[in-house]
Amino acid sequence: MDVALFYALAALVVAGAIGVVTGRHIVRMAIQLLAALLGVAGLYVLLAAEFIAAAQLVIYVGGTLVLIIFGVMLTARSGTSVLRPSRAEAIVAAVAGLALLTVLCVAIGSTSFPHVIVPRPADAVAPLGGALLNQYLFPFELASLLLLAVMLGAAYLARPLQRRPR
Amino acid sequence: MTLGLHHFLFLGAILFACGIVTVLIKRHAIGILMGVELMLNAANLNLVAFDHYTGTAPHGQTFALFVIVIAAAEAAVALAIFMNFHNNFASIDVDRGSELRG
Amino acid sequence: MSSLPYLLLAMLLLPLLGSVLLLWLEDRLDEPLGGYAATAFAAMELGLAVAAMVVWLQGSGGVPSLAGFGGLPYVQSFRWAAVGGQSLDLQMYVDSLTIVMLAMITFVNLAVTFYSIAYLRGDKRFTRFFAYLLLFVFSIVGLVLSGSLVGLLIFWELVGLCSYLLIGFWHEKPAARSAAIKAFLTNRVGDVGFIVGMGMFVAYLGSATLPELWVSSHVEGMPHTLMTVAGVLVFCGAIGKSAQFPLQTWLPDAMAGPTPASAMIHAATMVAAGVFLLARVFPLLTTDARLFIAIVGATTITVGTLCALAQRDIKRALAYSTMAQLGYMVLAIGLGSWIGATFHLLTHAFFKSLLFLSAGSVLAAMHHESRLERFGGLWRHLPVTTIAFAIGSLAMAGAPYLSGFYSKELIIGHAAAWSALARDDGRSAVLSLLLWIPVIAAYLTPLYLTRLWVLTFFGRTRDRSLSRHAREAGVLSFPLVMLSGLAIVAGYGWFPVRSMVESAVTETQHYVQAFPQTISVDPLAGSWPVPQEAVDTDADTATQPADPLETRVTDGATRAASLTGWAWLVGMIAGFAIYARGFELTDRLAKFVPFHALRRWLASGMYFDDLYALVLVAPTQALSWAATAIDRNVLDPAIDFTARSVAQLGRTTAYFDQQIVDGVVRSTAAAAWQGAAVARGTQGGRVRVYVASAVLTLALGAAVVLWMVI
Numbered sequence: 019m020d021v022a023l024f025y026a027l028a029a030l031v032v033a034g035a036i037g038v039v040t041g042r043h044i045v046r047m048a049i050q051l052l053a054a055l056l057g058v059a060g061l062y063v064l065l066a067a068e069f070i071a072a073a074q075l076v077i078y079v080g081g082t083l084v085l086i087i088f089g090v091m092l093t094a095r096s097g098t099s100v101l102r103p104s105r106a107e108a109i110v111a112a113v114a115g116l117a118l119l120t121v122l123c124v125a126i127g128s129t130s131f132p133h134v135i136v137p138r139p140a141d142a143v144a145p146l147g148g149a150l151l152n153q154y155l156f157p158f159e160l161a162s163l164l165l166l167a168v169m170l171g172a173a174y175l176a177r178p179l180q181r182r183p184r
Numbered sequence: 185m186t187l188g189l190h191h192f193l194f195l196g197a198i199l200f201a202c203g204i205v206t207v208l209i210k211r212h213a214i215g216i217l218m219g220v221e222l223m224l225n226a227a228n229l230n231l232v233a234f235d236h237y238t239g240t241a242p243h244g245q246t247f248a249l250f251v252i253v254i255a256a257a258e259a260a261v262a263l264a265i266f267m268n269f270h271n272n273f274a275s276i277d278v279d280r281g282s283e284l285r286g
Numbered sequence: 287m288s289s290l291p292y293l294l295l296a297m298l299l300l301p302l303l304g305s306v307l308l309l310w311l312e313d314r315l316d317e318p319l320g321g322y323a324a325t326a327f328a329a330m331e332l333g334l335a336v337a338a339m340v341v342w343l344q345g346s347g348g349v350p351s352l353a354g355f356g357g358l359p360y361v362q363s364f365r366w367a368a369v370g371g372q373s374l375d376l377q378m379y380v381d382s383l384t385i386v387m388l389a390m391i392t393f394v395n396l397a398v399t400f401y402s403i404a405y406l407r408g409d410k411r412f413t414r415f416f417a418y419l420l421l422f423v424f425s426i427v428g429l430v431l432s433g434s435l436v437g438l439l440i441f442w443e444l445v446g447l448c449s450y451l452l453i454g455f456w457h458e459k460p461a462a463r464s465a466a467i468k469a470f471l472t473n474r475v476g477d478v479g480f481i482v483g484m485g486m487f488v489a490y491l492g493s494a495t496l497p498e499l500w501v502s503s504h505v506e507g508m509p510h511t512l513m514t515v516a517g518v519l520v521f522c523g524a525i526g527k528s529a530q531f532p533l534q535t536w537l538p539d540a541m542a543g544p545t546p547a548s549a550m551i552h553a554a555t556m557v558a559a560g561v562f563l564l565a566r567v568f569p570l571l572t573t574d575a576r577l578f579i580a581i582v583g584a585t586t587i588t589v590g591t592l593c594a595l596a597q598r599d600i601k602r603a604l605a606y607s608t609m610a611q612l613g614y615m616v617l618a619i620g621l622g623s624w625i626g627a628t629f630h631l632l633t634h635a636f637f638k639s640l641l642f643l644s645a646g647s648v649l650a651a652m653h654h655e656s657r658l659e660r661f662g663g664l665w666r667h668l669p670v671t672t673i674a675f676a677i678g679s680l681a682m683a684g685a686p687y688l689s690g691f692y693s694k695e696l697i698i699g700h701a702a703a704w705s706a707l708a709r710d711d712g713r714s715a716v717l718s719l720l721l722w723i724p725v726i727a728a729y730l731t732p733l734y735l736t737r738l739w740v741l742t743f744f745g746r747t748r749d750r751s752l753s754r755h756a757r758e759a760g761v762l763s764f765p766l767v768m769l770s771g772l773a774i775v776a777g778y779g780w781f782p783v784r785s786m787v788e789s790a791v792t793e794t795q796h797y798v799q800a801f802p803q804t805i806s807v808d809p810l811a812g813s814w815p816v817p818q819e820a821v822d823t824d825a826d827t828a829t830q831p832a833d834p835l836e837t838r839v840t841d842g843a844t845r846a847a848s849l850t851g852w853a854w855l856v857g858m859i860a861g862f863a864i865y866a867r868g869f870e871l872t873d874r875l876a877k878f879v880p881f882h883a884l885r886r887w888l889a890s891g892m893y894f895d896d897l898y899a900l901v902l903v904a905p906t907q908a909l910s911w912a913a914t915a916i917d918r919n920v921l922d923p924a925i926d927f928t929a930r931s932v933a934q935l936g937r938t939t940a941y942f943d944q945q946i947v948d949g950v951v952r953s954t955a956a957a958a959w960q961g962a963a964v965a966r967g968t969q970g971g972r973v974r975v976y977v978a979s980a981v982l983t984l985a986l987g988a989a990v991v992l993w994m995v996i
Binding site for chain 2 (some may be wrong): 020021025028031032035036038039041044047048051054055058062063064065067070071073074077078081082085086088089090092093095101102103107108110111112114115116118122123126127131132133141142144145146149150153154159161164165168169171172173174175176177178179
């Protein structure tokens, strides 16, 4: 049962990823990405990480992706021509990606992972919360600082340019 | 066949490779950002998978949570930069931003 | 006696101070003022000399062991340099000879200085003359005071320098310039011998001071030949300085200087420095050296007297006369008559300077014309000068009761005794010439002096236009009177000249007589040892007739009187006879070729100048010309060539540097630039290229790691 679910979700993810890779229109690519992200959220559920799945959906899909689409909207020009890479670049990219994929697959395939079935805990969120507030307290606080800095920086960076009077 | 770790790992590898290729191949800045998101998701998948198949402490999940947070922040900053870029160059083509050449 | 060194030091430094002062203030001192200042210095100097003489005469109070007249010499020495085991000391040696010489020098100097104020009136370097004169006085005082050969040499050279300055005083005249150089160079030739001889004495006897030399020449002794040679070499200095044969050619030409300078230095003092040197080194002269000296002296007497007979210029005639009289002094030293030589030196100073200043008075009146042809009958215009010249001539000729008589008799008497001794000893008869030459010269001297007097002052005036305005300057006459007085009295026994000289012998015997077998300062001693001095015929001095040789000496004196007693009168009469009508008689004789040739030969100074010009000057000039030619044609082109080669080398190096070295540098820079251009290509500024390269590298690295692990 799990396996079938896994493959279904994996197909969704890969389809979305391929769609992103080969997409030409940016908005279509965004929708493909949405599909991929949804599939990944489902896989999180499969991995008994419900909170992460929920966080993924809320932050990633609801936040980041919307942000991306907003960005697309704000930086769109009238009569946008499709930006295409040159053939040489495409080949180089493909080679690089394939090389990396090969290496990774070889690495994964040649490693024997211990097969440990861990019983599903009843409450998956509590240990997470506990870890956040105990072991990972410092990164937790730091993350909040980071978000503050990001807000300020983004606000400043995206300021409108003042045209100098001629 | 039971669901094993390697399933997730292979999927993560494919996802990562797709992300790399997207970054390499796209001229649209936001397309590159999408590629980066794909790579981050691949890493997250790996982390959660390992967390599930190894021990009880939720290290992997915590790490994945932080990654999500930071990815969101990074996306915000990146978009801000793209907007600035767009204001300056009137274009979203990253090939236009080649002034830092040697 | 304690004040003596201070008096003498003041005497030494005062003229130096005066000279420096006059040179320093030359521009500010107007005409007579500089002369008056110099005369004041000269008067002070004479005062100091007289004071020194008084101190000296009282000095020993008759006690022979104290310094002073009749006692001991006064010696002050201090070390100058020590070389190895020998030391060179400077020494002040004062005996009666020193004192009397200082008195003579300062007296003549005062007369000459006062004379020069009027003589050099209107000269544009008026004050400088007096500065030079004072410098000269400093030099000669230092020379006379010097008891060390080294100090003597120093002042010797200074005297030569002052002579050069004074002869060449009117350096606008080319004759004066060349005469000054000639005098200096001729003296220098003699000085070479002097220095070598002095060096020999110092080296062998270990000291440069005279007393020590006298003593050690007989304690350690020196090999006879070496001592003779050293003595002859030291005499060479006197040959140069005192214008003896063969270095006599400079003295007649030195008359190109102002007459007061000639009077001071070429009559009285500088030329006498040579004789003074001989007197000081007398104990160091061997018999052979002294024979050589006597022969040179006799030769000089011959040359001087003969040439003086034919001179047409009054000053040149007086110069040759000085030469001859110096020959007398040198002959005297050679024959052993120390007293005769020094006494004659002192009397000669007085009457010769008198003669020169009288001649100067004539020149001043005749607009510096000095040729005898233009003179004649000047007694009307210049009466005082006429009388002064006459007195000087009579003194020199040896007229009785004048100073020259006493000194000349002493020398000729000594020569007669010496000649007799030589005959007794069986020596060659030629040596009797050493008597006959001074005797014949004693007849010829009054002849040429009378010639001068007659041609200048007597008879008809030959050049009316010149003599019409001849007037005697009263100021010039005063020194003439001063010197005339001394020319008369200097020989008398009561006047402190003769007695001082004799006392000097006694004082020196303190050093020398300790060795009775050896030579002493006494005259005649050492040639053929007779330890007694010759006495003159006038004084009633009792001698010690224990020695049979003594009779020779007294006989000699009598013989001298008989030989030359009337020489002065004979010469005078002959001079009047020949020249009473001016040059008439001689010009008529000149029609005979031999006489004419003789006259020309004598007038030119026996052609010595021409001989030296041919033998010495011409080869030197040729050598110098050759050296110049080599320098110009060989050395200069060689140097030019070297310079050009260096320049060419420089150009080649520059080319090399520019093309090759710079080229290497430039190509290195170009290579670096091109490498950079290639490296720059990686920084295209395109992000995706960066990422692609990163990814590929990552893949590669991971593959390598895997390869190693698996």
